[in-house]
Amino acid sequence: MAPLPSSKIPEGPIQGKWQKAKFDMKLINPANKRKHTVIVVGTGLAGAAAAASLGELGYNVLNFCIQDSPRRAHSIAAQGGINAAKNYPNDGDSVWRLFYDTVKGGDYRSREANVYRLAELSVNIIDQCVAQGVPFAREYNGELANRSFGGAQVSRTFYARGQTGQQLLLGAYSALMRQVDTGKVKLFPRREMMDLVLVDGKARGIICRNLVTGQLEKYAADAVVLATGGYGRVFFLSTNAFNSNCTAAWRAHKRGAYFANPCFTQIHPTCIPVAGDHQSKLTLMSESLRNDGRVWAPKNAADCAKRTDQLSEDQRDYFLERRYPSFGNLVPRDVASRNAKNICDEGRGVGTTKRAVYLDFRDAIKRDGENTIREKYGNLFDMYQKITGENPYQVPMRMYPAVHYTMGGLWVDYNLESTIPGLFVAGEANFSDHGANRLGASALMQGLADGYFVIPSTIGDYLARSHPEKISESKSEFAEAESQVRGQIKDLLNIGHKGKKTVLEFYRELGLQMWNEVGMSRTDAGLKKTLQRIPEMREEFYKSVLIPGTGEELNKNLELAMRVGDFFDLGELMARDALNRTESCGGHFREESQTPDGEALRKDQEFSYVAAWEYQGKQSEPTLHKEELKFENVHLTQRSYK
Amino acid sequence: MSEGQLNLNLRVWRQKDAKSPGQIESYAIKGVSTEMSFLEMLDVLNEQLLKEGKSPVEFDSDCREGICGTCSLSINGCAHGPERGTTACQLHMRHFKDGETIFIEPWRASAFPVVKDLVVDRSAFDRIIAAGGYVSTKSGPHADANAILIPKPQADAAFDSAACIGCGACVAACPNASASLFVSAKIQHLALLPQGQTERKRRALRMIEQMDLEGFGNCSNLGECEAACPKEISLENIATMKREYVKAAVHPSGR
Numbered sequence: 001m002a003p004l005p006s007s008k009i010p011e012g013p014i015q016g017k018w019q020k021a022k023f024d025m026k027l028i029n030p031a032n033k034r035k036h037t038v039i040v041v042g043t044g045l046a047g048a049a050a051a052a053s054l055g056e057l058g059y060n061v062l063n064f065c066i067q068d069s070p071r072r073a074h075s076i077a078a079q080g081g082i083n084a085a086k087n088y089p090n091d092g093d094s095v096w097r098l099f100y101d102t103v104k105g106g107d108y109r110s111r112e113a114n115v116y117r118l119a120e121l122s123v124n125i126i127d128q129c130v131a132q133g134v135p136f137a138r139e140y141n142g143e144l145a146n147r148s149f150g151g152a153q154v155s156r157t158f159y160a161r162g163q164t165g166q167q168l169l170l171g172a173y174s175a176l177m178r179q180v181d182t183g184k185v186k187l188f189p190r191r192e193m194m195d196l197v198l199v200d201g202k203a204r205g206i207i208c209r210n211l212v213t214g215q216l217e218k219y220a221a222d223a224v225v226l227a228t229g230g231y232g233r234v235f236f237l238s239t240n241a242f243n244s245n246c247t248a249a250w251r252a253h254k255r256g257a258y259f260a261n262p263c264f265t266q267i268h269p270t271c272i273p274v275a276g277d278h279q280s281k282l283t284l285m286s287e288s289l290r291n292d293g294r295v296w297a298p299k300n301a302a303d304c305a306k307r308t309d310q311l312s313e314d315q316r317d318y319f320l321e322r323r324y325p326s327f328g329n330l331v332p333r334d335v336a337s338r339n340a341k342n343i344c345d346e347g348r349g350v351g352t353t354k355r356a357v358y359l360d361f362r363d364a365i366k367r368d369g370e371n372t373i374r375e376k377y378g379n380l381f382d383m384y385q386k387i388t389g390e391n392p393y394q395v396p397m398r399m400y401p402a403v404h405y406t407m408g409g410l411w412v413d414y415n416l417e418s419t420i421p422g423l424f425v426a427g428e429a430n431f432s433d434h435g436a437n438r439l440g441a442s443a444l445m446q447g448l449a450d451g452y453f454v455i456p457s458t459i460g461d462y463l464a465r466s467h468p469e470k471i472s473e474s475k476s477e478f479a480e481a482e483s484q485v486r487g488q489i490k491d492l493l494n495i496g497h498k499g500k501k502t503v504l505e506f507y508r509e510l511g512l513q514m515w516n517e518v519g520m521s522r523t524d525a526g527l528k529k530t531l532q533r534i535p536e537m538r539e540e541f542y543k544s545v546l547i548p549g550t551g552e553e554l555n556k557n558l559e560l561a562m563r564v565g566d567f568f569d570l571g572e573l574m575a576r577d578a579l580n581r582t583e584s585c586g587g588h589f590r591e592e593s594q595t596p597d598g599e600a601l602r603k604d605q606e607f608s609y610v611a612a613w614e615y616q617g618k619q620s621e622p623t624l625h626k627e628e629l630k631f632e633n634v635h636l637t638q639r640s641y642k
Numbered sequence: 643m644s645e646g647q648l649n650l651n652l653r654v655w656r657q658k659d660a661k662s663p664g665q666i667e668s669y670a671i672k673g674v675s676t677e678m679s680f681l682e683m684l685d686v687l688n689e690q691l692l693k694e695g696k697s698p699v700e701f702d703s704d705c706r707e708g709i710c711g712t713c714s715l716s717i718n719g720c721a722h723g724p725e726r727g728t729t730a731c732q733l734h735m736r737h738f739k740d741g742e743t744i745f746i747e748p749w750r751a752s753a754f755p756v757v758k759d760l761v762v763d764r765s766a767f768d769r770i771i772a773a774g775g776y777v778s779t780k781s782g783p784h785a786d787a788n789a790i791l792i793p794k795p796q797a798d799a800a801f802d803s804a805a806c807i808g809c810g811a812c813v814a815a816c817p818n819a820s821a822s823l824f825v826s827a828k829i830q831h832l833a834l835l836p837q838g839q840t841e842r843k844r845r846a847l848r849m850i851e852q853m854d855l856e857g858f859g860n861c862s863n864l865g866e867c868e869a870a871c872p873k874e875i876s877l878e879n880i881a882t883m884k885r886e887y888v889k890a891a892v893h894p895s896g897r
Contacts, residue, residue, distance in 0.1 A: 053781040068702065069768050071808055072710040088788060127784040133777045133837040135801040142791030160801060166709055167804060174776035181772040189765065212757055241704040275677040276645070280685055283707045352645075383708065386725075386732045387679075452781040502692050504685070548697050553659065554758045556700055557692070 004258070004612055004625040008413040009113040014099075014633050018117045021414065022457055026464035033058035036463050039206055039221040041193050041248055043070030045165075045444060046427025047227030048172035049451025055179030057456055062219055063176070064188045064208060066243055071173045074229055074241040075447060078165025079286035079380065081149055081157035082129075082444040084122035089146050093154040095119045101152060102442060103634045105332055106407070106435020107586035107602060109261070109610070112633055113414060114432045118442075121449040126158055128452055132171040136160050148330070149288060149440040157441045162286050162379045168444055172451070191217070192559065193248040194485040196224065196255045196423065199477050202468070203252075203423035207481050209489075211559060214552040216482050218473040223422045223459055226252060227451065230406035230428035232265065234567045234574065235519065236511020238403035239271055239284040245563040246570050249410055249429050257418040258612040258625060260411035260431035262570065263578035266438050266587045267520050268404030269295075269336035272387050272397075273356040282402040283387055285359070285380050287336075287440045290329040292364035292373065293397070295320050295336070297357045301347040308358065308396050319343060319357075327641040334437045334587045334600070335641060337401035341520050342598070344400070351398045360396035401520060405443060407434040407587065408577075411612040411627075415458035416450060419612075421466065424459060426450035431610065436586025489551045492561055496547025503561045506541050510534070510564065510571060518575050521589045527579040531572060538568040573613055573622060580624065583607045595638070604636055646676040648735060651743040652687065654699055657756050660763075664756065666745070676736040680723065681706060681713060683735055684746075699746075701760040708732040708872065711807030714762055714814070716747040721811035721870040729809065729872040749810050751819035753857040764810050766856040767824060773852035774845040775828045777837045790836055803831035805873045815870035818859030823867040825853050826883035827875050833886060843890035850887055 010017040010024070028036070036059050040051040043065040051063040067073060085098040098119040103110060126144070130136065136158050137145040149157040160167035179185040190211040197205035197218070205220040231246035232238040253259045270290065272283045298304050299317045319339055321328045329336075340357045349355050365373050370393055374381070381392045388398070409431040416424050416432070427447040434442060513533055517526035541564070549555045584593040584600035585607070593601045610627040649672045657664030671690065674683050681703050688698035704712040708729040715730040717723035723733045738744065746760065754762040792800075804827070812823035829846055832838030838845070861880055868877040 049781070056780045067704060067710075067712065068764060069711075069808065071768070071771075072704055072712050074705060074710070076710050077705045077707060086787070124783065126787045128779075128781060130787040130790060131777065131779045131784040131837060133800075133832055133835050135797055135804050135831070135835070136787075138792055138794045138797040140794050142793050142797075143788050160804075163709065163805065166807070167801070170804065174771065175779075175781070177768065177772040178776045178778060180768075181774070187768070189768075239707075241710065242706055243704050276675050278675055278678045278682045278686060280679070280682050281706045382727075383732070386708075386728060386734065389734070389736055456781065502689055504689060546692055548692060554700055554761060557698060 002419070002614065004627055005413065005419060007111065007627060008415055009111070010414065014113060014116045017113050018120060025457060025461035028460050028464050030058055034060065036060065037062065037221040038223050038225060038459060039064070039219055040225045040227060041206065042073065042227035042229065042429070043173070043176065044073035044075035044227060044229055044427060045169055045172055045447030046451040047073065047225070048169065048176045049448050050225055050227060050426055050455040051185050052172060052175035052179050053452050053456040054459065055182070055184035057460070058184070061179070061185040062188065062221060063185050064191045064193060066190065066192050066211065068189055070176060070187060070189065071170060073169060074244050075169045075444070076166045077241065078444055079162045079284065080288040081147065081159035081164045081441040082125065082168065083149070083156050083441040084126045084158055084445065085119055085156060086123055086126060088144060089155045091154045093156045095123070097154065098122060098156065100634055102433070102439060103435070104639060105437055105439035107437050107600065107639060108435065108604070108608070108631060108636050109264070109585055109629065110433055110435030111629060112631060117454070118433050118446055118449050121453050122445050124453060125445060125448045129168060129171050132174060134160065134167050134171040147288060148291060152439065159288070162288070162377060165444060168448065172448070193228070194251065195481045196252045197477050197481045198255055198420065199471060199475055202421045202466070204471060205473065205478060207478070207485050212554050214550070214555065216485055218478045218482055220471055220473045220475070220478065222463055222468040223424065225424045225426055225455060225459070226410065226429050227426040228429045230409065231570055232403045232406050234511070234571050235403040235514045236507050237274065237279060237282050237515065239268060239282050242281055245566070247563050247566045250566040250570055252410060252418070252420065252423060254615050255420065256615070257420050257423055258411040258614050259408070259573060260610050260612045261408035261577065262574045262613065263518070263581060263588050264407035264436050264586065265403060266333060266405040266407060267337040267401045269333055269340055269401050270359060270399045271402035272384065273351055273353060273400040283383065284402065284404060285384060285397065285399065287333065289359060289377060289380060292376070293329065293359040293361050294318055294363060295329050295357055295359055297343045297348045297350065304348060304350050304354065324641045331641045332437060332439060337520060338589060340399070340401055356398040356400045358396040359399045361392060362396065365393065403519070405438055407431065407436060407438055411610070415461065416454055417458065417462065422462065422468070424455060426455050436588055489558070493547060493551055493558070495542060496545055496561065499544050499546035501544050502546050503557055503564055506537065506545060507560070507564045510537055510567060513537070514571050514574070518571070518578055521591050522578050523591045524579065527575050530575040531579065534568055534572045534575065541565065541568065576622070577611055577613065580611060581607055602638065646736070648674040648676065648738060648740045650674055650738065653743060653745045655747040656699070656759055659758055660755050674735055676734070678735045679706065679731055680715070680717065680733040680735065681731050699760060700758045703731055706731040709807060711809035714749050714810060715760055716749060716814055718745050721749065721814040722872050727872055727874045749814035751813045751858070753819065753821070754810060754813060766858070767808050767810065767821070769856065770821065770825055770849055770852045771828065774841065774848040777832065778841060792835065796834055800831050800834040803827045803834070803875065803879055806875055807873055809872065811870045811872060812867035813858065815866040816859065817864065817866065818862060820861045820867070821853050821856070821858040822861035822880045822883065823871060823875055825849050826879035829886055830879045830882045833882065842886070843894055846883065846886040846890045847894070850883070
C-alpha cells in the first residue's frame with residue numbers, strides 16, 4: 001500500500017503560493033521543448049486549452065477525443081457563465097471574496113491553496129478569452145456585462161447569452177486548431193483511450209481504440225494529461241452528453257491513480273423533468289434563470305393538478321424565498337435541489353409524474369417586459385418549449401433536479417499531477433477545486449484555469465525534473481497493455497454474441513440504482529444495499545449482455561458496453577465512499593447527519609479530509625488514504641443561506 | 643402536454659462502411675411516445691433490432707440538447723427534419739403523425755463521406771477552421787478585457803455568427819453541397835470584432851481556399867442553408883464573406 005504523496009502545496013502566505021510555485025519551477029529552454037511529446041486526452045475546455053497552450057510553448061502534442069471533432073466536447077453545453085473576480089460592477093468583489101465563496105460553497109472540503117489559485121487566475125481567463133474573440137455579452141457602453149449567479153451576492157459572472165460554454169469552447173478550439181495548423185498539435189478524433197501505459201512506474205503513453213476501424217493504436221509520450229470530464233453518466237439519466245463516460249479515468253485508476261471523493265456529485269436544481277421510460281438524457285436549464293424566475297409549489301397537495309393561473313398568491317409556496325430570506329431563489333445548487341426533492345416527497349410535486357416544481361417568470365415579465373426576459377434567456381425558453389411543447393412565457397416552467405457535475409475525480413497534487421508520476425489530470429476529471437459542491441459558473445473557470453495556465457507550467461517543471469528517457473511504442477509495456485485490451489474486447493464480444501439483455505437495459509438499471517440510493521440523499525441501508533446490488537448486476541452483465549457486430553468496425557454498442565462495465569466499478573466505489581463519509585456536506589447528503597431544520601450537518605473533526613481510494617484489484621476492497629484539509633484562511637462555519 | 647402513441651414506417655439508409663454501397667431498409671416501429679425525441683425513437687428502434695438479432699442503425703449524437711452539432715440526420719429530405727431552427731436531437735415525435743412514413747438518411751455531400759449507416763465524416767470542417775478560423779493569440783497575459791470596447795450591437799451580431807454549431811446541415815441542405823454558410827459565419831464573427839482585424843484578409847483567403855480544396859460546391863444564393871440551419875445563421879454572412887474575399891483578393895495587403 002503506497003502512502004498518499006505530498007500535495008505539494010507551496011509554503012508561505014496563500015496570496016503568494018502560485019507565484020512562488022511558478023518561480024520554483026524548473027524551466028525547459030525553447031530548443032529543448034520541441035524534443036518533448038505530451039499526450040492530452042480530451043478536447044473540452046481543459047483539454048483543448050492545455051493542448052493549445054502546450055503547442056504554443058513548443059511541445060509536440062498528441063490530442064485525442066471520442067467525438068468526431070474536438071469542437072463537440074461536452075463543455076460546449078455549459079450555459080450560464082464563467083466567474084471571474086474582475087469586480088467590474090464595483091460591488092465589492094475581489095480575488096479573496098471569490099476564493100472565500102468557493103471554499104464555503106464547496107462546504108469546506110476543497111484545498112484552500114488550489115481554490116485561491118483558481119480565483120487568482122479567473123481574472124486572466126477573461127482577458128485571454130476576449131483576446132481570442134469570444135463574443136461575451138456587453139453593455140451599451142461597450143464594456144463587458146456581468147450577472148449574479150447561483151449562490152453569489154456579487155455580479156461576477158461573464159456570459160454569452162445562454163451559450164457561454166459553447167463560446168468558450170469554440171475559443172479554445174480555435175486556439176487548438178491554430179496549433180494544428182502550425183503542426184505542433186496532432187489531432188486524433190474518434191479515438192477512445194482504453195488504457196494508460198506505464199514504463200518504470202511513470203505514465204508514458206496510452207492505448208486507444210479507433211472508433212471507426214476498431215483498430216487498437218499505441219501512442220508514446222513523455223507525459224500524459226487526462227482531461228476527460230466527469231462521470232455523471234453513471235446515473236444514466238443526467239445532463240451530461242450521451243457519450244460522456246469515466247473509462248479513461250477509471251482505467252488510469254486501475255493503473256494506480258487514486259480516485260478522490262467519488263461520492264461528491266452535483267445535482268443541478270433546474271432541469272426539465274423526466275417525461276417517460278424512453279428518456280435518454282436530461283436537459284439542464286441554466287441556473288441563471290433563478291435570477292429572475294421564482295421557484296414555487298402549491299401550498300396544498302390537492303392543488304397540484306390545477307392550472308397555475310387558477311392558483312392565487314396565497315395558494316403558492318415560494319419555498320426557497322420562505323426558508324432562505326437572504327439568498328432566496330439564489331441558494332446554492334445542493335440546497336435548492338434538496339428543497340425541491342423534499343417538496344415532491346411531501347406530495348406537492350407538479351406535472352404528470354409529480355416530480356417537479358415550478359419556476360415562474362410571470363412576475364419578472366410583468367416587471368421587465370417580455371423583451372428583456374427574451375434577451376436574457378431566449379434560447380433557454382426556446383429549448384424548454386421544444387422539449388416540453390409548453391410556452392414558458394405563458395405558463396411556468398416545470399423543473400426537477402438532475403445529476404449535472406461530479407466534483408470527485410482523480411486525486412491530484414497542487415501541480416495537477418496524479419499519484420502516477422507523469423499523469424496529470426485537468427478539469428472535471430480531477431477532484432481538486434470544488435470540494436463537496438460546485439458553485440455555478442465555476443466549472444468553466446476551472447477547466448480553463450487548468451488548461452491555459454496551470455498545466456502548461458507544471459508539465460514543464462515535471463519534464464525538466466524527471467528527464468524522461470526517449471522511448472517508443474515498441475517497448476514491451478505497450479504490447480502488453482494492448483494485448484490486455486484486445487483480450488477484454490474479445491471476451492466481451494464472446495459474451496455479447498450469446499447475450500439476451502441489451503447494454504441500455506443494464507445501463508438504465510444501474511443508473512436507477514445509483515439515482516435512488518447514491519443520488520440526492522443517501523442512507524446507511526441504501527448504500528449497503530447498493531454495494532450488494534452492483535456486484536450482482538455486474539455479474540449478470542458479464543454473463544448475458546447482448547452486443548452485436550465485431551470489434552473491427554464502428555460499433556457503438558460495444559463502445560457503450562465497455563463504458564458501462566467501468567461504470568459498474570465506479571458506481572460501487574461511489575457507494576463505498578458515500579458509506580464511509582457519515583457526515584453530510586455539500587452535494588453529499590447523509591440522512592443520518594442533518595441539522596434540526598434539515599440542512600446538511602458536517603462533521604469537521606472526523607471528515608475534514610479528502611478520501612483518496614487506491615485500487616487493489618478486482619477481488620479486493622480498495623484502500624482509503626486520507627489527505628487532511630487545513631483551513632488557515634477561511635474559518636470553518638456551518639453554511640447558512642438563511 | 644398529453645402523451646400520444648404513434649406507429650411509424652421508417653425507411654433508413656444502411657451502409658456497412660465507406661467503401662460499400664448503401665440502400666434503404668424498411669422498419670416498422672410501434673407505440674412511439676409523442677414525448678420522445680427523434681433520437682430516442684431511434685434508440686427504441688435499435689433496441690428492437692438488437693432483440694431481433696439484427697444490426698442496429700449507427701447514428702451520431704452526443705449532447706442531445708442542440709448545441710454540440712453531432713447529430714446529422716436528414717429526415718424526409720430535410721437536414722435535421724421539418725422543424726425550423728431545431729436539431730434532430732431536439733425534434734420531438736409530437737411533430738409526426740400516426741402511420742407516417744419517415745425517410746432517414748445521412749448528410750449527402752462528397753466532402754462528407756459516409757462512415758457507416760447515418761454516420762458521416764465532417765473532418766473537412768476542422769481543416770477549414772485550422773486554415774485561419776481563429777485569432778492568432780497565445781495563452782498568457784493580455785490587456786485587461788475592458789481595454790477593448792465593443793459596441794453592444796456589434797458584439798451581438800458577432801455572437802449571432804459565432805453561434806454556429808458546425809453540424810453541416812447547411813452543406814446537406816445545399817443542392818451544390820456548399821459550405822459557404824459555415825465558413826462565412828466564422829469569417830463574419832471575426833470580421834466584426836476588433837480582435838479579428840489583423841488577420842482579416844489572410845483569414846478570408848485561406849479559409850475559402852481550404853473550403854474549395856475540400857470539395858464543397860459553390861454558393862448560388864438559393865438560401866436552403868439558412869432554412870435548414872438549426873441556429874438560424876443568416877444568409878447575410880455569405881454576402882459578407884463574398885465581400886471580404888473580393889477585398890482581400892484585390893488588395894491582399896492594403897486596406
